[in-house]
Amino acid sequence: xxxxxxxxxxxxxxxxxxxxxxxxxxxxxxxxxxxxxxxxxxxxxxxxxxxxxxxxxxxxxxxxxxxxxxxxxxxxxxxxxxxxxxxx
Numbered sequence: 001x002x003x004x005x006x007x008x009x010x011x012x013x014x015x016x017x018x019x020x021x022x023x024x025x026x027x028x029x030x031x032x033x034x035x036x037x038x039x040x041x042x043x044x045x046x047x048x049x050x051x052x053x054x055x056x057x058x059x060x061x062x063x064x065x066x067x068x069x070x071x072x073x074x075x076x077x078x079x080x081x082x083x084x085x086x087x088x
Contacts, residue, residue: 036072043068 050064 039072041070
């Protein structure tokens with residue numbers, strides 16, 4: 001009697017395991033919510049030209065620094081992906 005119960009339980013378990021995927025839904029919905037901490041990092045690195053810059057003379061189009069910015073928030077531009085990298 002005990003052996004037949006074990007056999008029946010084993011068969012039932014096998015049917016449930018193998019038949020489970022056949023009972024699964026073909027489609028469905030899932031809602032995910034999360035909070036992402038904002039990131040904003042700006043780094044300004046001066047070039048060597050800035051140390052010898054004579055402010056008494058007029059100079060045009062002289063690179064004096066490199067600006068690097070990284071952010072994961074792009075207000076008004078949902079198509080842009082984070083992080084933003086800007087280099088000049």
